[in-house]
Amino acid sequence: MQNTDGSERPATAPDRSLAVPDRLLSAASRLFADRGFERTSVQELVSAAGVTKGAMYHYFTSKDDLLYAIYQRVLTMQMERLNRFAGARGTPRERLYGAAADVVHTTVDNLDDTRIFFRSLHMLSDDRQTAVRKERRQYHERFRAIVEEGRRSGEFRADVPADIAVTQYFGAVHHLSTWYHGAGELTGAQVGAYFADLLLSGLTPDEPGGADPPGPAVQ
Amino acid sequence: MQNTDGSERPATAPDRSLAVPDRLLSAASRLFADRGFERTSVQELVSAAGVTKGAMYHYFTSKDDLLYAIYQRVLTMQMERLNRFAGARGTPRERLYGAAADVVHTTVDNLDDTRIFFRSLHMLSDDRQTAVRKERRQYHERFRAIVEEGRRSGEFRADVPADIAVTQYFGAVHHLSTWYHGAGELTGAQVGAYFADLLLSGLTPDEPGGADPPGPAVQ
């Protein structure tokens, strides 16, 4: 597990059973997460991967290209998983719960990539930033569609924009990479259950006679 | 208002009525938010501030020092506001609502700083990272204390750890800097109201007979 206090995990010997591109991706994921994209030099990268500089430039056109490969890996994986849950049978409530809990679980399992995802977007070339944003938006829309469906069916409250609820949720998920340590804590599945639970509670319409939200306490 | 699509706002003429340190902080906040800390050269910085490099190093010991000053500004401001709401009269529900809506409001008003806050923490020196984390943790604890209080009084549900709820909330707030554009959208106050509302809904105990959260739909 990674640490989130800014210190770095000890270097690990490169896994020589992997192919060169995978060794590089693996080292990049770890190093970019630990010290940031710009603090990681190509030399450190290839040393950690047990590869030479020339070899790296054989497989990746640039350091930026390596970063982008990490984004692609995350985007593809998350979209594929979301599709599984969104397309399953069940009520919107059930499907949203499944998807919401799963994204937490997989995020916890890939904390390095998540940390990189939100921290280093601005280091990509403009074209690639745009491409990533577009894919991310599609993912977001797919998720939101489940919420909209539940609103139409009356399962979810309609007085809060679906967009707000979804955005809030993914904000929280993304934020995991800032505080989740892993060791001696809740498992990814447990956190996923809590998170999904909170999401659904927030979307559940108030019972008649339920407590009204108060106005501001100050000013 | 800033944009969140990676492109940059047009350069503004430095406000010559401000003192040199303030001109620098102002330019730094804008540039670090737009192109990132490491993509902003000291030369760009001082040019944008209408100041010479030597003048900058007269007031700040390093580029890192300038970044840290931004962190301090955010931390001080947020803690001061939280204290106002936390210490006000009212039920935990009312005080939590006030604090939760306010942090969204001020976050929207200082999107540049917020974006920097979470994106560039790893660019600070180790000592300063530690200091920022510590102050941030205190802020977080202060917020959580309100939730705990409401749990003891029975206003809030006790089956979700307070820590999870608070962390989730701040994740969402922090995430604002990734998607909130400002122009032609909800105002900061409106977003704050929605966010606080969702938070309180999530913390409100289920009415007897209310819908149970479903188990996972897949797997």
Add this chain to the structure above:
Amino acid sequence: MQNTDGSERPATAPDRSLAVPDRLLSAASRLFADRGFERTSVQELVSAAGVTKGAMYHYFTSKDDLLYAIYQRVLTMQMERLNRFAGARGTPRERLYGAAADVVHTTVDNLDDTRIFFRSLHMLSDDRQTAVRKERRQYHERFRAIVEEGRRSGEFRADVPADIAVTQYFGAVHHLSTWYHGAGELTGAQVGAYFADLLLSGLTPDEPGGADPPGPAVQ
């Protein structure tokens, strides 16, 4: 006493009873000796002297000027002392011994200045380098004159150029600043006696039947 291992002596509080120029000279002597002329910034200098930068530039036109003042102090003092011994009554042998022992003694008493003298000459402006070299040469000539006198009188051997002997001697004296530590060693006067003794032994004509210098043992 100073150390010769490259480490620095602890900072001393500036002696506020001295006039500003003297405080500066005192601090400069210490700092230039400890960390070298170029490693000492004007800011460190004025801080150590308990003076402001403006005050320094009031009395000295440049950092170079301050360095030159140290050279002048050394040159004046040494020439004045040499004149005392050279002009005294006595045989060349006696006068040379006196001057030779004295220069060692005063060198040991002013190790900082001596260290600076030989190490930082090249940091002076060209004009000043020339001036210092000229004065130094005069000093040297004055000393050599005593040797020449002794050669003419037959007290000193004539088969080694006087220049060589004198140069060798001052080389050794200058070198004191590299190895003489002061604490728990010979006093300056003792070292002076040994040095002068060796000089005179070297200049004393061989007794008839004395050992001849051997040829080279190798090659």
Add this chain to the structure above:
Amino acid sequence: MQNTDGSERPATAPDRSLAVPDRLLSAASRLFADRGFERTSVQELVSAAGVTKGAMYHYFTSKDDLLYAIYQRVLTMQMERLNRFAGARGTPRERLYGAAADVVHTTVDNLDDTRIFFRSLHMLSDDRQTAVRKERRQYHERFRAIVEEGRRSGEFRADVPADIAVTQYFGAVHHLSTWYHGAGELTGAQVGAYFADLLLSGLTPDEPGGADPPGPAVQ
């Protein structure tokens, strides 16, 4: 041959037949001797060597590293030569003469390095200063051992500490770089003979009835 008056020798075209590190060492030796370590910029250095800055940092980790390489070259060469003479056959007198004359000869042949050696020690990092001092001390001890040997055998006088005699000698040798011009003067071998001669004369015991060193003439 170099000059010792502070002016600089004209630039020479870099010898393109040498490898890059050697070209750099060669240029560094010349420039550091002429204008001093800190007055020589890395840019000047690489220009003189006909090399780019990047190439330099490929072979040397820093400017300091380049300086240290010069120290190592001197130390290694001198120690190797001393070992040849110290381990040769012959009386202490013969071996000391050989070593003493040789160190002068090689010093004159490498005046640039010698000048750098004693002038720029304080510009090395602390660790390296310590390392150089240690090696230098070993060299010194090896030389002194010959003197001690001669004292035990009665060849050398015992009333002056061997340390003093040796230190004095090396002071003189080191000082050569301050005054020896080379052109139209004594050759290195000649100066070596004179120096060694003076050293041995100084160490030779006084004949019975020889002149006593006088007491101080003044004070």
Add this chain to the structure above:
DNA sequence: TATGAATGAGGTTTCATTCAT
């Protein structure tokens, strides 16, 4: 495929000195 020496532009920082007050 793979190497690693070499490039060269650009980075942050230092610092002696000036000058309005």
Add this chain to the structure above:
DNA sequence: CATGAATGAAACCTCATTCAT
């Protein structure tokens, strides 16, 4: 006499990338 903010040139060094082998 003294201040200290401001200057601006120049310093050392890094690093992604290229290319001859």
